[in-house]
Structure formats: structure tokens, C-alpha cells
Amino acid sequence: MILLWLIAIPLIGGILAWTAERWSTTAPRWIALAATAVPLVLALTLWDGDPGDFWLAEFETSWIPAAGIDFYLAADGLGLLMVLLTFFLGVLSVGISWNTVPSRPGFFYFNLLLILAGTTGVFTALDLFLFFFCWELMVLPMYFIIGIWGHENRNYAAIKFFIFTQASGLLLLIAILGLHYAHAAETGVQTFRYGELLGTELAPGLGMGLMLGFFVAFAVKLPAFPFHTWLADAHTEAPTAGSLILAGLLLKTGGYGLVRFVVPLFPEESAAFAPVAMALGAIGILYGAKLAFAQTDLKRLIAYTSVSHMGFVLVGVFAWNAWAVQGVVVQMIAHGLSTGALFILAGGIQDRLHTRDLNAMGGFWPQAPCMAALALFFAMASLGLPGLGNFVGEFLILLGSFQVNVVATVLAALGLVGATVYSLWIIQRVFHGEPRESKGLTDLSLREITILGVLAAGLLGLGLYPKPVLHMSEPTVRALHETAPPPGAALATGQPENPVAHAVPPNERVPTDP
Amino acid sequence: MSDAQTNSFIAFLPEGILLLGILALFGVTLGTNRVGAARHVSVATAIALALACAATFKAEAVLFDGAYRVDAFSQWLKLVFALGYLGCVVIGNHLKDIRADIRPEYFFLLATSVMGFVLLAGSVDLITLVVALELSSFPLFLLIAMRREAKGRRSQMESAIKYMMFGIAASGIMLFGMGYLYGLTGTTSLPLLVERLQPVMHTPLAITGVILTMAAFFYKLAVFPFHFWTPDVYQGASNETTAIIASLPKVAAVLLLLRFAGAATPEAQTLAVMLAILAIGSMFFGNLLALAQTDFKRLLGFSAIAHAGYTLLGLVALEEAGFTASLYYVTGYLFMILACFTVITRVSRDGANLPISALAGLHKRSPLLAATLLAGVFSLAGMPPFVGFMGKFSLLTAALQQGFLWLVLLAVLNTVIAVYYYLRVVHAAFFTEPSGDADTSPIHLDPAARVLCLLLIAVIIGLGTVPGLFLDTIADSLSSIFPPS
Numbered sequence: 001m002i003l004l005w006l007i008a009i010p011l012i013g014g015i016l017a018w019t020a021e022r023w024s025t026t027a028p029r030w031i032a033l034a035a036t037a038v039p040l041v042l043a044l045t046l047w048d049g050d051p052g053d054f055w056l057a058e059f060e061t062s063w064i065p066a067a068g069i070d071f072y073l074a075a076d077g078l079g080l081l082m083v084l085l086t087f088f089l090g091v092l093s094v095g096i097s098w099n100t101v102p103s104r105p106g107f108f109y110f111n112l113l114l115i116l117a118g119t120t121g122v123f124t125a126l127d128l129f130l131f132f133f134c135w136e137l138m139v140l141p142m143y144f145i146i147g148i149w150g151h152e153n154r155n156y157a158a159i160k161f162f163i164f165t166q167a168s169g170l171l172l173l174i175a176i177l178g179l180h181y182a183h184a185a186e187t188g189v190q191t192f193r194y195g196e197l198l199g200t201e202l203a204p205g206l207g208m209g210l211m212l213g214f215f216v217a218f219a220v221k222l223p224a225f226p227f228h229t230w231l232a233d234a235h236t237e238a239p240t241a242g243s244l245i246l247a248g249l250l251l252k253t254g255g256y257g258l259v260r261f262v263v264p265l266f267p268e269e270s271a272a273f274a275p276v277a278m279a280l281g282a283i284g285i286l287y288g289a290k291l292a293f294a295q296t297d298l299k300r301l302i303a304y305t306s307v308s309h310m311g312f313v314l315v316g317v318f319a320w321n322a323w324a325v326q327g328v329v330v331q332m333i334a335h336g337l338s339t340g341a342l343f344i345l346a347g348g349i350q351d352r353l354h355t356r357d358l359n360a361m362g363g364f365w366p367q368a369p370c371m372a373a374l375a376l377f378f379a380m381a382s383l384g385l386p387g388l389g390n391f392v393g394e395f396l397i398l399l400g401s402f403q404v405n406v407v408a409t410v411l412a413a414l415g416l417v418g419a420t421v422y423s424l425w426i427i428q429r430v431f432h433g434e435p436r437e438s439k440g441l442t443d444l445s446l447r448e449i450t451i452l453g454v455l456a457a458g459l460l461g462l463g464l465y466p467k468p469v470l471h472m473s474e475p476t477v478r479a480l481h482e483t484a485p486p487p488g489a490a491l492a493t494g495q496p497e498n499p500v501a502h503a504v505p506p507n508e509r510v511p512t513d514p
Numbered sequence: 515m516s517d518a519q520t521n522s523f524i525a526f527l528p529e530g531i532l533l534l535g536i537l538a539l540f541g542v543t544l545g546t547n548r549v550g551a552a553r554h555v556s557v558a559t560a561i562a563l564a565l566a567c568a569a570t571f572k573a574e575a576v577l578f579d580g581a582y583r584v585d586a587f588s589q590w591l592k593l594v595f596a597l598g599y600l601g602c603v604v605i606g607n608h609l610k611d612i613r614a615d616i617r618p619e620y621f622f623l624l625a626t627s628v629m630g631f632v633l634l635a636g637s638v639d640l641i642t643l644v645v646a647l648e649l650s651s652f653p654l655f656l657l658i659a660m661r662r663e664a665k666g667r668r669s670q671m672e673s674a675i676k677y678m679m680f681g682i683a684a685s686g687i688m689l690f691g692m693g694y695l696y697g698l699t700g701t702t703s704l705p706l707l708v709e710r711l712q713p714v715m716h717t718p719l720a721i722t723g724v725i726l727t728m729a730a731f732f733y734k735l736a737v738f739p740f741h742f743w744t745p746d747v748y749q750g751a752s753n754e755t756t757a758i759i760a761s762l763p764k765v766a767a768v769l770l771l772l773r774f775a776g777a778a779t780p781e782a783q784t785l786a787v788m789l790a791i792l793a794i795g796s797m798f799f800g801n802l803l804a805l806a807q808t809d810f811k812r813l814l815g816f817s818a819i820a821h822a823g824y825t826l827l828g829l830v831a832l833e834e835a836g837f838t839a840s841l842y843y844v845t846g847y848l849f850m851i852l853a854c855f856t857v858i859t860r861v862s863r864d865g866a867n868l869p870i871s872a873l874a875g876l877h878k879r880s881p882l883l884a885a886t887l888l889a890g891v892f893s894l895a896g897m898p899p900f901v902g903f904m905g906k907f908s909l910l911t912a913a914l915q916q917g918f919l920w921l922v923l924l925a926v927l928n929t930v931i932a933v934y935y936y937l938r939v940v941h942a943a944f945f946t947e948p949s950g951d952a953d954t955s956p957i958h959l960d961p962a963a964r965v966l967c968l969l970l971i972a973v974i975i976g977l978g979t980v981p982g983l984f985l986d987t988i989a990d991s992l993s994s995i996f997p998p999s
Contacts, residue, residue, distance in 0.1 A: 064982045066989070067911065104877070136898045143937075147945050155945060159937055166933050170926040173907070177914050177922075 002046060003059045003073040003124050006039045006083060007117045010090075014113035021106025029101075032094045032109035036116065040087035046080055047472075054475055056080055063130070068180075068190035072127040078329060078476040081469060082123040082256055085336050088458075089248040090116045095451050096344055097241040100351060101149065108149060111141035115245055122253045128176045128261075129192040135172070138250060139165045142234075142242070150237040151350075157237035164230040168220035175213025179265065182206060198264055198483055211266035211273065218262060221254030224277075224314050225284035228307045232291075235303035236356070240347025243299065247306055247343055248336035255313040255332050259480070263320055267484030270318065274487075275405065277318040282411035284311030289418025293425060298346045298356045302339065305382060305422060308415055309335045309390075315412050316397035321486040322477055324400025329473045331393025334462055338381040338390055341455040342426075345375050348448055349430070352441050362433035368443040372431040374452045381459050383423035384416055389462030404487050525575035525584040528566040528592050529636075532629050535559030539622040552618035553603065556625060557962075560600035563632075567593040580703055581639035586991035591635040591769055594845055598762050599628045601852040604966045606754040611865025613662050620660055623653035624758065631766050640692050640702040643770070644685075647730065650766060651681050654759060661752040662865070673743075673750025677759075680743040684733035691726025694719060704773055711777040721784050724774055731774075735767035735822040736815075738795035745803075748815030753862055756811055757855035760818055761848045764825075768844040771829055772992070778832050789830045790921050796823030797928040804935045810868045813935060814854060817894060820932060821847055827909040827918075827925055836912035838989045843909055845984075846893070846901035846977050853890030853970040857883050860957055872952065876943040880957040886967040887943050889974045895936040896929050901978035908985070 013035020017028040046056045055074045063071040075083060093112060101108045114137065121134025139162060147158035176192070183200045184190050191197065202210065220227040235243050263270045270277075288307030295301040309331070316328035348371065350356050365372040381388040384395075394416065402409045444452070462469065523530075535555060542552045567589055575584045602624065609617045630650025637643040655678045661670035696702060698720055699710040714720045733740040748756050778785045800820030807813040825847070828840030860883055861876065862868045877884040893900035906929065914922050948954045959967070977984055 062982075063980075064985070066982060066985050067908070107877075133898050133903075136903070140892065140897055144944065147941065155941060158945075159934070159941075162937060163930065163933055167930045170929060173910070174914075174922060174926060177911060181914065 010113040010117040014110040018106045018110040028106040036090035073124040077472040093241040114141040126194040145242040149239040157233035161234040168217040172217035211269040218254040218257035232303045236299045243343040244340045248340040258317040264483045274318040278408040281311045281314030285415035292422040319401035319404045327396025334389030341378040358429045363435040365431040379423040383419045389459045525573040543618040549617040552621040556603045564596035583638045588635040590991045611752040627653035638704040658751040669750035673747045684730040688730035694723030708777045731767045731770045734763045737822045745815040793823045793826035801931045831912040831916040839908035839912045843905035850893040857887045873942040874946040875948040
């Protein structure tokens with residue numbers, strides 16, 4: 001039931017915020033704050049649950065029985081982590097847009113909350129149709145946020161974003177339908193339920209086609225090379241809160257989809273495809289870093305760092321051993337925090353200077369010391385400084401992928417050098433150099449410092465003591481590995497493969513083996 | 515069967531009420547310029563018709579020597595027509611662009627046309643079917659020509675002639691096809707005809723007969739290559755009239771297609787492939803040409819051609835799930851298109867055609883209209899949670915189930931193309947501010963329009979999020995015309 005509320009509260013809050021706009025310009029943001037804070041607290045109450053119970057919360061009701069569609073939500077450790085990230089960044093995005101929404105605040109928060117509701121649905125839906133429904137639900141409001149409150153070139157960016165996601169989304173829909181019918185043909189049961197679709201026997205060609213349908217949809221969202229071209233425009237043109245949500249959450253739905261759906265649903269096809277996917281990941285890491293380095297637009301630069309960072313996710317997912325997948329989870333959370341923070345800083349600079357051009361910047365350190373110090377902190381996080389969250393994620397991913405694909409790992413590790421270059425480049429271009437007085441550049445306000453401070457604390461916590469997070473996601477990873485065994489696992493442990501084991505949650509399984 | 519028969523008087527209640535309404539409207543037209551009265555009578559008739567359909571939903575009867583049947587299928591469609599009629603009347607509100615002295619007659623003719631649609635729903639004999647079809651068509655020809663003449667243009671006359679010429683030609687082809695069907699089966703009674711047609715459905719003669727008969731329905735639905743009238747008529751007719759032409763006849767066309775498609779079993783591949791080709795042609799033609807439009811009504815005209823293509827996807831499957839999907843989709847389409855036209859008629863103050871750019875700043879001028887437009891347009895684009903998404907989903911599902919993967923892929927490609935021009939509309943309404951001397955004053959909606967907007971939004975979202983109830987109703991009602999074999 002809690003899961004339903006996690007979706008319903010932002011939805012209701014969104015509608016309230018929109019209608020409240022008529023009476024007051026400040027009411028919408030308070031409503032939005034409540035509609036993100038309450039679900040955050042609700043989701044935190046689930047943390048107490050023992051992740052060994054597997055499903056920490058479930059909600060189920062019939063939706064369209066004629067088509068075999070259920071309204072089935074469930075959160076395991078991975079889902080809960082992602083939901084927590086959603087509302088954590090949700091609260092912060094409300095905070096960061098507190099008094100910077102120039103017009104129509106009610107509609108702005110309506111869209112923002114709708115995205116959060118859709119994202120929550122994506123992270124918890126275990127009926128593939130419901131998943132797709134929520135997946136599409138995220139697109140519209142993001143289109144509005146970019147298109148209405150974005151910067152100069154917003155219309156182009158908004159339409160590009162929409163068409164990329166829509167096209168890939170429909171590919172996903174066809175793949176889902178294909179899987180549905182393949183399952184129906186095999187078992188005679190019409191269902192979209194994840195648990196039941198796992199382990200569907202697929203003809204080799206069909207399985208590969210369906211896997212690619214899923215893969216492309218998630219690779220566009222992630223974004224992986226060569227599907228990344230929408231990202232720079234969307235991130236650059238979006239308002240600060242939009243960039244935060246895009247980088248922090250929407251990209252994560254792609255990574256989540258790869259982990260939850262692509263490999264477990266199509267273990268054999270994924271294994272065959274893994275070298276290609278890992279190569280794409282490695283290319284993304286290097287190419288993203290190179291592109292980032294070449295930018296003169298601050299937000300565009302940060303946007304391309306996302307391509308680089310998400311390349312690690314792709315490498316990690318297709319390495320598919322416990323190290324790598326755990327690393328992917330940490331990397332997704334850490335990237336959400338660190339890149340989100342960098343976008344907040346870039347947005348803050350743009351609000352003050354009305355430009356994102358790096359050539360117009362430099363020597364800002366004396367004028368804005370707080371901003372400079374925090375920027376340095378997040379740049380360090382982004383380049384993977386030990387002690388901060390990104391390091392844990394990238395390290396685990398490289399550790400895992402080294403056992404599977406040495407070449408891709410070496411290339412990916414080279415990306416860390418690139419990360420160092422572009423991260424320090426940001427600091428050098430913006431804050432170092434000849435001190436120059438720039439009109440209007442004031443230091444961070446208390447509101448901004450609080451928000452960035454919370455993000456910094458999160459990264460620090462994740463970097464120094466990642467155990468709670470790893471502990472939370474560990475059962476999920478184990479269950480996923482029972483469905484789709486990691487490379488070499490069957491040999492190593494000597495256990496027979498059991499591709500349908502995950503069809504029943506582990507706690508309901510008959511305890512046959514000790 | 516005879517046990518379950520309802521008293522034929524009760525079963526005929528909706529038609530009777532509509533007939534009374536038409537008589538009353540005729541009376542009103544005898545006075546001078548009593549447009550308010552005509553409007554009120556129309557609204558009352560539409561509401562009474564809807565209630566009567568709902569009340570007789572479970573009725574079953576065969577009337578007029580088996581030429582007219584009242585069952586769940588017909589009552590469901592009559593209800594849809596009644597709601598569409600109500601929407602059209604409220605949209606037509608002031609009839610801004612109709613000559614002032616003939617406005618009451620406009621309502622009279624509209625009601626007559628609706629009578630034709632309602633009779634179509636129950637017709638199960640070729641003769642009654644043709645009569646009902648013509649009864650629904652002729653008033654529409656007149657309605658188009660009733661637009662006020664503006665300086666330097668008589669496009670309404672051109673449109674009316676175009677619509678009529680194409681319509682009559684299509685009817686001629688249909689009668690020709692029906693002649694074949696009669697010759698093959700020796701009956702005009704549809705259930706019997708369909709039954710006798712099934713064993714010979716693979717013969718070229720039967721296929722020719724069915725396709726020729728369907729030509730008239732394709733024309734109504736604006737399927738490629740019977741679509742040529744669509745953009746010009748949409749543009750030339752007044753906004754209110756276009757709303758009618760864009761909504762009610764589409765439902766009627768699908769209803770008629772279903773009546774005949776029942777003759778073909780999924781094994782009738784020739785028919786399926788032919789329908790698939792028409793679907794593909796419609797989708798590509800409509801969507802590609804819509805990309806270049808600047809007039810909102812003309813854009814909707816091309817989009818209607820594309821939507822006709824989507825609707826055919828369900829028929830291609832030639833089995834019940836597909837038919838259900840088609841009917842569900844076209845029902846949803848009725849409400850989406852009414853939502854769009856509510857906005858058009860309210861934004862266009864003097865009844866002139868509406869360029870897309872005139873929508874600029876709509877979100878400020880009237881948030882409710884902007885929201886209605888949003889629901890309508892995104893539903894047309896097939897986004898959740900609107901009905902357009904669920905409709906497309908069920909159509910694609912049905913086509914895929916019969917193995918038409920290539921068709922589904924092409925349909926999906928078209929959906930993506932279509933997104934672009936729908937976004938242009940949304941972009942104009944939400945993202946741009948009016949420039950130059952454009953009208954920026956707020957639009958005040960009368961209470962009826964307000965209620966209509968809210969209802970349309972609610973229906974578009976409701977049909978899209980809880981489709982189970984409607985799909986079941988449609989599937990149940992379909993089983994009354996396709997008895998489980």
C-alpha cells in the first residue's frame with residue numbers, strides 16, 4: 001500500500017499545486033515540498049524491513065484482466081534505493097527551484113511531481129505493461145519542463161528529447177508485446193508479469209531481436225554511445241531543476257532497466273551481446289570524456305561527463321558479476337548526487353552571470369569562495385577521488401569487469417584519466433586564473449549551500465561507508481544472478497542453473513537446499 | 515431468443531425520442547430566428563437520447579421484419595452517437611460562422627443526420643442500411659454549404675460539392691458491391707448474408723463485392739485512397755460543422771466495416787492484406803502531409819487520414835480482439851477530436867479558420883481550454899495516460915497477435931512521425947507568447963463549455979486508465995453480432 005501512496009502523493013500534490021497557482025504564487029512550492037518530503041519519509045520507513053525478505057513492500061490489484069495486465073508494484077532492495085534517490089533528489093529539486101521559477105510555478109511543480117510519480121512507477125512496477133505506462137509518463141512532463149522553462153534553444157532540445165525517447169519507447173513496447181506473445185505461445189498464459197516472463201524460452205533470432213528492443217530503449221535513456229546525442233541538448237537547455245532530474249533520475253531509469261530487465265529476461269542473448277555492449281560502454285566513457293573536454297558551454301560540458309559516467313554503468317551491467325552489478329548500483333546513486341550538484345552549480349552561475357560560456361569565466365574564486373570550494377568538492381567526486389561515492393562505484397565496476405573483459409576494462413580505466421582532466425578543467429576555467437571582477441556574481445545563498453551540503457554529505461557517506469547501500473541491494477543482485485547466472489558462475493560453484501528460480505520470490509521458495 | 519425480446523416500443527425508445535426532438539426542431543425552424551430555442555431543444559434531445567440509450571442498454575428486439583435489430587452492440591453505439599451529438603451541439607453553441615437566418619435549420623439538419631447514424635447502428639438489412647447511411651450523409655452536405663460567405667472566398671461551396679461528389683461516388687460503388695453480394699447470397703438480410711458469404715469468402719467475386727461495399731465506409735472514415743475530400747472539407751466547412759464531420763461519421767464507418775468484416779475469417783488473407791495496404795497508405799499519407807500544415811483544422815484533417823489507418827489495424831486482424839480494439843479506438847477518437855474542436859471554436863472568436871500560431875498564449879488566455887487541448891492532442895499522439903495510448907496499444911496487440919509484425923513496425927514508425935506535428939500544436943499553445951497584434955484577451959467560457967471541457971478531459975483520461983470496463987462492454991456487445999462459433 002505504501003508503494004501506491006508513493007505514486008499517488010506526488011500525483012495528487014501535482015494537481016493541487018497546479019490549481020493552487022490561481023490563488024497564490026507561493027502555495028505551489030510548499031505543496032510540492034510536502035508532496036516530495038512525505039513520500040521520502042514513507043520510503044524511509046521501508047528501510048527497516050529486512051532485505052532478506054526480498055520484497056520490502058508490495059501492492060497488487062487487477063487492472064485490465066482481459067489483456068492479462070495487473071497493477072503490480074513491488075520494491076526490493078534495488079527498487080527501494082532508487083525510490084529513495086528519486087524523492088531525495090525530488091526534495092532538492094523543489095528546493096533549488098524555490099524562487100527561480102519565472103512563470104507558472106504551479107504548472108512547473110505539477111510537471112516536476114508527475115515525473116517523480118512516473119519514475120517511482122518505473123522503479124517499482126513489476127508488470128511490464130505498467131512499467132511501460134510509467135516509462136512513457138515521465139516523458140511528457142520533462143518535455144514541458146525543458147520546453148517552457150528552458151534556456152534559449154529550448155524548443156529544439158525539447159522536441160529532440162521527446163522524439164528520441166518516444167521512438168525508443170515504442171521499440172520497447174513492441175519488444176514487450178513480443179515477449180508477452182512468446183510467453184503466451186509457450187505456456188498459454190497471457191501475462192505481463194515480470195516474475196512469470198522470466199525464463200521464457202525464446203527462439204534464438206526472436207530472443208536477440210527482443211533483447212535489442214529492450215536494450216535500445218534503455219541505452220537511449222542511459223544514454224550509451226551512439227544514442228547519446230539528445231542528452232547534451234536536453235541537459236543544456238533544461239532549467240536547473242530539470243537538469244537535476246534528468247541527470248539524477250531519468251538516466252538512472254535506463255541503468256535500472258538494463259539491470260532489472262535486459263539481462264535477467266534474456267540471459268543467453270545478453271551474454272552473447274556482452275562484448276558489443278561493453279565495447280559501447282568503453283567507447284562512451286572515452287568519447288564522452290573527450291567531448292566534455294572540448295566544450296565551451298559549462299552545462300554542455302557537464303552533460304557530456306554523464307555520457308562518460310554512464311558508460312561505466314553499461315560496462316558494469318554486461319560484466320554481470322556481483323562486483324560489477326553492485327558497482328553499478330553505487331555508481332548510479334553517486335552519479336545522481338555528484339552530477340546533480342554540478343548542474344546546480346552551473347545553474348547558479350548562469351542565474352548570476354546570464355551566460356554559460358566558459359570563455360567569459362575565470363578567476364571567480366576570490367569573489368565566490370563557497371561556490372568554488374563546493375565546486376572543487378564535486379569535481380573531485382566526479383573524477384573519482386577515493387573517499388567519495390563515485391570512486392566506490394567505478395572501482396567495483398572495474399574490479400568486476402576485469403574478470404570478464406580485460407580490454408574493455410583497460411579502456412574504461414583510461415576514462416578515469418579523462419575524468420580527471422575534464423573535472424579539473426571546470427575548476428580551472430571557472431575559478432582559477434587571473435582574478436576578475438564580474439558583475440552580479442555573488443556567493444551561494446544559504447538555501448543553495450544547504451542543498452549542496454546535503455549532496456556532499458551523501459557522497460561522502462556513500463564513499464566512506466557504502467555498506468548499508470550494498471547490504472540493501474545485495475539480495476536483489478543475488479536473486480538476479482540466480483535468474484541469469486554471472487559468467488563462469490555455474491562452473492565456479494558447481495550448482496545447476498535454475499533459470500526460473502526467480503519466478504517465485506526467494507522468501508516463498510521451498511527451502512530445499514541449505 | 516423470443517423469450518428475451520423486449521417490448522418493441524421500449525426498444526425503439528431512443529429512436530422515438532430523437533424523432534420527437536426532430537419534429538420539435540422542425541417546429542422551431544418555422545418561427546423566425548429562434549436559434550436559442552433550437553439550441554435548447556437540441557441539448558434536451560441529446561441528453562434524453564443518451565438517457566434512453568442507457569435505459570435500454572439491455573434491450574433486445576428485432577423490428578420491421580428483421581430489418582432492424584436492437585441489441586447490446588447497437589445500443590452501445592447509439593449511446594456513443596448520443597454523447598457525440600451532445601458534444602457537437604455544445605461545441606456549436608453560437609454557430610458564429612453560419613448565416614444568422616438559417617441557424618435554427620442547422621440544428622434541425624444536425625439532428626436529422628444523427629437520426630441517420632442512430633438508425634445505422636440498428637440496421638441489419640442492406641436496404642435499411644443504405645437508407646440510414648444516406649439519411650446521415652445528406653444533411654452533412656447541407657451543413658457544409660451553410661457557412662457564411664466571406665469576402666473573396668466561397669470555399670464552403672467548393673467543400674460541399676467535393677464532399678457530395680465523393681460521397682455519391684462512394685455510395686455508387688457501395689451499391690455496386692452490394693449488388694454482387696446480393697447476387698452471391700440471394701438475400702439482403704445482413705446476418706444471413708454474412709453467414710452465406712463465409713464459405714465462399716475466398717472467391718474473387720466475394721472479395722470484390724465486400725471491398726466495393728466497404729468503399730463507402732472507407733470514404734466516411736477517410737481511408738487512403740478515398741481521402742481526397744478530407745483536408746479541403748475540413749478547411750472549407752465552418753468549425754462547428756467540421757467537428758461533426760470529423761467525429762460521428764468515423765464511428766459509423768467503423769460500425770459498418772465491422773458488420774461486413776464479420777464475413778471474413780482470419781484465413782481470408784486476401785482481404786487482410788488489402789486492408790493492411792490501405793492502412794499503411796493512410797498512415798503514411800496522412801502523417802507525412804500533416805507535417806507541413808499550418809492550419810489547425812487542415813492538420814486535423816490529415817491526421818484523421820492517419821487515424822483511419824490506425825483504426826484499420828484492428829480490422830486487419832479479422833478477429834474479435836481486433837474488432838474490439840477498432841471500436842474502442844474510434845470511440846476514444848470521437849472524444850479526442852471533440853476536445854480539439856471545442857478549443858478551435860472557442861479560440862476562433864469570429865468563426866474563422868484557426869492557424870496553429872493563433873493558439874499562442876492559450877495557456878494564459880484560458881487554462882482550461884489549454885488543458886483540454888493538451889488532453890486531446892496528446893491522446894491523438896498516443897501518450898499515456900490518455901485513451902489514445904490504450905487504443906493504439908490494443909490495436910497493435912491485436913495486429914501483432916495475428917502475426918502482422920511488419921505492419922505493427924510501420925504503424926509505430928508513423929506514430930513517431932506524428933509526434934512531431936502534434937508537438938507543434940502543443941508548442942504553440944504552451945510555449946509561445948502571442949506576437950504582434952494578436953488577440954491576447956482572456957477567453958471566457960460559458961458554463962456549458964466549461965462542463966464539456968471537464969467532461970472530455972475526464973472521459974479521455976478515464977477511458978485510457980481504466981479501459982477494462984469499456985473493453986468488456988464492447989467485447990460483450992460484439993458477441994451479439996458475431997455469435998461465438
